[in-house]
Every structure is written in C-alpha cells, then in structure tokens.
Amino acid sequence: MTSHVNPPVITTAARTNDPFAGAVLKDIANEQLRFHVAGLNFFYGAKQSLFDVNLEIPANCITALIGPSGCGKSTFLRTLNRMQETVRHTRVEGTVLLDGQDIFDMDVVRLRRRVGMVFQRPNPFPKSIFENVAYGLRINGFRGKLADRVEHSLHRAALWDEVKDVLHKSAYALSGGQQQRLCIARALAVDPEVLLLDEPCSALDPISTAKIEELMLQLRSACTVVIVTHNMQQAARVSDVAAFLLEGRVVECRPTAQLFTTPSDPRTEAYITGRFG
C-alpha cells in the first residue's frame, strides 16, 4: 500500500505570476527536500520542451512523474542527473539544487554517483553479473571488499538468491525482469542518495513489475526515488507524491492520494479519468 510517511503539506500559491508555474511543495517538520527545481527550461535546438518547471522533490519518498507521452517527464528526469549533456544541441536554463547545491556547478561525475538512473529497457553491460554490479564501484575507485558490496547491492535489488550461484555468467543470460533488477543493483552499488527510474517496468511482465515495485518501497527509506511512469495504477500504488506534467509544464504536484482522489486541476482530472493520454 502507499506511504507510511507524513504527507507534506501543499500550498497552491503560485511562486511567480505565471499561472502555469505549478504548485509548490512546502515541507513540514522533519521532511527535507532533496531536489529543488526552479524555472527550468529545456531546449532541443530551437524547440523548447520544458517550460518554467518548478518542482520540489522530498527526500526519502517516492515521487512519481505522470502525464501523457511526450509531455516531457523523461526529459525532466534526465536533467536531474544532467544526462541531457550526452546529446548535442540541448540547452538547459534554470536552477536545480540537490541538497542545496547547484548541480550545474558540481562535477558531473560526482553528481551521477549521488544520483543514479535506471532506464526503460534493461541495459546491462556485456559482462558477467558480478562485473556489472562492480562496474560503478571500480570506476569510482572503491577501496574495500568488492564482493561484499556486490552481494549487498544484489540483496537490495532482491536478486541475490536468484543469481548467487551464477555471478560469473553473462548478464544476458538473465530474463528481462532479472536484467532490470540487475541494473537497479548496479545503480545501487555506488550508494546513491537518489534513484531515478525512467519507466522501469514498461518492458517487463506483470510479475517482474510487481517485484520491482516492492523493491522501490523498500528502497525508499534509504534513498529518494523519482519514477516516471505512464501507468497510473503503478503511480497510485507506490508513490508518495505525484506530479502531473502536460506539454512540458507541471500542472500540479501533490501527495498521491490527494492528487488521485481530489485533483485540483481539471486537466489532471481529465487525465486520471482516462479522457486523454
């Protein structure tokens, strides 16, 4: 079921004069903000795909980004770990703060160690299962017992029991769902503070999906999770906070239960009730 965390209180007061600036979270008590995004605009060449996005992502919660395809949720997710820089002709304006630090002022390598990512299609390396998980540790100069860390990550990804005897085998020998959990283990190995998941279950069968959702709920206590999903039931099942995006803008962002039962914006309601998207 959903969150056991005190839901943050939301104010719908706009921060700027722009009526489309979206709602802003205000935290209470012991809940921190992991990400603070202000005025984010994203351009691919001359085409703009994110318009003045303001969003705050609370720590140790699962935040779901929902919306129809093409609304910019994946684009937005990828700016959180500066993955847009791997593509030419992209341009980003605005501020993104991670725990108060500007991510564009940080060393991008260190940023990506703190903010991990799992992709839509599993993309394990053509290496053994062990080497896949160990990869992030090796390149970041981990000094310590590699095998222990690998085992720990595979446990966290709920994959250890299934692969503990075949760690040397190629990652491609695993099923799709297992490969995706391997990618999660790989991302977890470097102990990120945030885990970004870009539609992680869209290529998987229902059983693997259920396993990964269970995983996310367990990870939440140690890790902030941001998940992009086009599956509203999934968002309703696992997330604490949901943000609805439409055509590159944040329409609203509220605790999941509230967004789904009493959406404040008619467009949100239209989307959730299936009238489009």
Add this chain to the structure above:
Amino acid sequence: MASHPQIVDGRGRLRSPAAFLRRLSNGDAIAHFITLTFAATILLITSLLVYELWINSRLPRHAFGWRFLFTSVWDPVFGHFGALPFVYGTLVTSAVALIIAVPLGLGAAIFLAEMAPRGLSDILAFLIELLAAVPSVIYGLLGIFIVVPLVRDYVGPFLKSTLGFLPLFRGPCYGVGFLTAGIILAVMIIPFIISVSREVLLSVPPDQREASLSLGATRWEATWKAVVPFARTGILGSIFLALARALGETMAVTMVIGNDPKISASLLAPGYSIAAVIANEFTEASGDLYLQSLIELGLVLFLLTFILNGLARILIAATETKGMASE
C-alpha cells in the same frame, strides 16, 4: 539556496574557469585530443604522400611538361622518357580485363542476387570473396605457368586462325602480352564486380521486382528489365571500382605482360604497364631523371585511380539513396 537562474551552455557547463578545469581533469578532453591527433595523422600521411610524389617528380615535369604523357619514347640511355607506352598498356590490359570480367561478373552477380536461393547464394558469395583475398603474386605465378602456355599454344593460334584478319590478333604470339595480362586481370577483378554488384542488386527495393512479377514477367524479365536498370548506376560504380583496382595492379601484370615498352595494335604482342615498369626498373634506375620519371608515372597512376575511385563512390551512393527515396 541560490535563487537566481544560472545560464548554462548546451552541454550544461557553467562558463567559469573552475568548471573548465574540472572538465579537463576528468580526462575526456585529453581523450578527445589524443584520438583527434591520431585521426589527423591519417590526413598528414596522405598529404605527405601526394606532396612527395609531386616534389620527387619535378625533374621530368620541368623537362618534359605535358609531353610526358604523349611521348612514346622510353630511352634511359639518352634520358628521353615518355609515358605513352605505359599508359597505353595499362589502359589496354584494363580494357581487356573489363571486357571479360564485366559480363561474367554481372552474370554471376545476377545469379547470386536474383536467381539463386539465399543459402546457396551466401555460400558462393563467400567463396568468391576468398578469391579476392588471393595475393597478386600468386595470380602472377599461376599466370606464368598456366595462362601463358595456354595462350601461346591454344588461345593465340585459335584467335589468329579465326580472327586473324583483325589487327588485334596479328603478329607472333609468345604467350606473354596484353591479352594474357588482361585475362589474369579479369580473374582478379571479377570478385569485386560480383560482390559490389550483388550488394547493389540486393539493395534494390523489393517492390520493383514484385511489381514486375505481378504483371506476369518471368524471373529473368523482372531482373533484367526492372531490377538491373534500377541498379544501373551502382553497377556502373562497381565497374569503376574494379577498373581502378585493375589499373593499379602490379605483380600479376608484371609477370605476364612481356615488359616491352612498345605500343602495338595486336593484343598478342608484349607490352608494358605503368605499375609494371615501376616495379621492374625502379631499383635499377640510374640517375635522378630516370628515377623521377618513374615517380612521375606513379603520380599519373595515383591521379587515375583517384578520379576513378571518386566517380565510383558517387555512383554507388546514388543508387543507394535512390533505393531509400523510393521507399
């Protein structure tokens, strides 16, 4: 918590010296630089090649100018050098090679691309690719001991008795000569014609073939009247590529052409080619003019193949884009 918007460039980099240094330290810029340097080396080597060819042929260029290409005297003793016999020999042997290889190669390519079942086609294509891997000197060896006697004892006399009225087949036949060189060149360039033409034919969109067949054409008619014309430019490109290969071919030709710097109308007569004369006389060239004349021949050969290869690539690319556009 900073609240003013920061402008970052397309790569998300802050324009500040600290950020730049950080970028440099993570090695990507160094890797970019190193790989770029190696890539630039290729440019350097090729430029140097052209430069060396040019600069080391200045003596004959100044002495003979353009006449070099049209003089047929090759007299090392008196220092008169003309490229005509060699250009003639190169062109004639290549022409003979094309006349033999193009029909055979095209026919084989059509068989492999259109008529044969895919499995058989793949196996045969594989074997023919192996043919292209045989070193030139081995072709020459077989040329000397198989083709030369064959031409001397059977093909030559046969041609003289049947077509001897033509100036092409007059005169004594020693076995070595333009015809023999042409035959061997033909065998050497057939694999190129086959593999490139086959690829080109296979890249013709299937709807061309299907449209023809659905109108009641036989397999051959669909191929010859629809597919091949569509792939015409690409096939022409493959012929140009093969020709470029034939022009530059050295060892096999040297071993069977007879090494006689004369221009003869008869294919049965011995002759010379650009590559062959360079191979034979380079190490014995006495004097700078002699050596540099040979180098100038190399320059001529370079330019010939350069132009042909360029044309070939344009033609082949044209067919491939034609295929994509009509999809």
Add this chain to the structure above:
Amino acid sequence: MTLHLRWRKFVNLLMLGLTGVCVTVAVSALLIILGYLVIHGARSLNWNFFTKLPKPVGETGGGMANAIIGSAKLILLASCIGIPIGCIGGIYLAEFGGKTFSFLVRYTTDLLNGVPSIVIGIFAYTVVVLPMQHFSALAGGFALGIMMIPIAVRSTEEFLRAIPRSLREGSVALGASKWKTIVRVVVPAAIGGITTGIMLDIARVAGETAPLLFTAFSNRYWSPGWNQPTASLPVMIYTYAIAPYEDWHRQAWAAALVLLALVLLTNIVARLVLYSRRGSVSR
C-alpha cells in the same frame, strides 16, 4: 501456351543457365588456383623449406627460412603502425568526431585505401629509404603499415557504432566519464568484431609484394635488426618465379602454397566469425 510465352520461358531458363555458368567460372577459378598450388607446391614442401637459407644462385636445394621470418617481422612492424593509428582514429570517428573534420578523415581514409600499392611503395621509398640511403625492414614495414590503416579505421568505426547507445548511457549514468565508458564498456563490447577486421587486414598485407620491391627489397641471408634489406615470402615468390631455374620454380610453388594457406585460413576464420556475429549482434 503461345509461342511467345514458350520463348520467354526458354529465355528465362537459358539466362538462369548462363548466369549459373558465370558463377561456376568464378568459383572454379578459386578451385583451380587451390588445386594447382596444392599439387605443385605440396611436393616441394619439406623441412628444408622452413629451416634453411636460400642457396647461392644456380645451386639447388635450400629453403626460405629467412623469408618467413622476414615476412613476420614486416607484418609485426606494419601492425605497430597500422593498428594504433587505424583503431584510435576509428575511435575518434565513432565517439568524438566533429562534422567537417570527420568527413575529411573518412574521405582521406578512403582515398588512401584506393592508392595502388606500388605508389605506396614509392612513398615509403622517398620518406624512409632515401634519407637512410639503403633498403630496410623499417621501410617495408612502414609501407605495409600505411596500407593497413584504412581498413583498420573502417573496421573499428563500424563495430563501435554498432554498440547500442543504451550501453553508453548506462555507463555514463553511473558516473563514468566518456573516455572511461569507451575504454571499459564500448571497446570491450566491440573488440570481437574489431579483432576479426584486423585479422583480415593483416592477411591482406601479408601477401603484398609491390610495396616491398624497393623498400625492404630482398636478402639471401638473415637480416637481424630493422635496418637491413629483408627477404619476404611474396618477394621471393616473385623473384623465383621469373627466374630461369627449375629448382627455383619448385620453391616458388611451395612458398606460394604456404602463403596462400596462411592468407586463406585467416580469411576463412575471420569471415566465419564475423558472419556468425552478425546474427547475434543487436542487444
């Protein structure tokens, strides 16, 4: 069936036959070559061939041990030049390339590929032999190395590009820099294809004669070091084939058989590996 239709069907069958004949001619050329070499070469192959030096002109017997070693040395040197420049240049084109510069590099690489081997020999002569004032293995290896570059570049670039983007993204998302991603993920994933491409490259260069004629030249003795004229199998075949001595012809066949066996074997193995990979490439 009308007469015209019968004629068309006849033509169809005839052309099937004719084109089939063309293929048969092409394939039988290969079989004839192999056949002759095996027949003539096998009986001249003996232990002496591989271990003895050539005898003085006119005497029978002897072998081509120095030519075998010489070819190996030349190929080694050629690989030291061709593989690094070709592969790292290929990495540049696949991973870093800027638009115009990449186009220039590719164009030049194709140009270099089309240069006749004898002209490359002239180039090596002017650049290495003339300053050194003598023939050497260095010059020969240099010439062969330059011939290796274009295929190495094309091979490397092609196989690197075939690696899907998702693998690169996965590595970058873990905090790996671009060069680490290339070295630890992309190149290892492509290494199989690249290696087979290099193998084909080496096989091609091993049989080249023309560029060696006035660079490494030849030698009837051992040529230790890199500074001396060096014998090589292809040049020996050429020299012996055009000479008037029966015994030398015999040895030429034997050498040709050895050379062809090595070249064809490498080609067959490399191409089979490549074709089997093409079936299982996309991941």
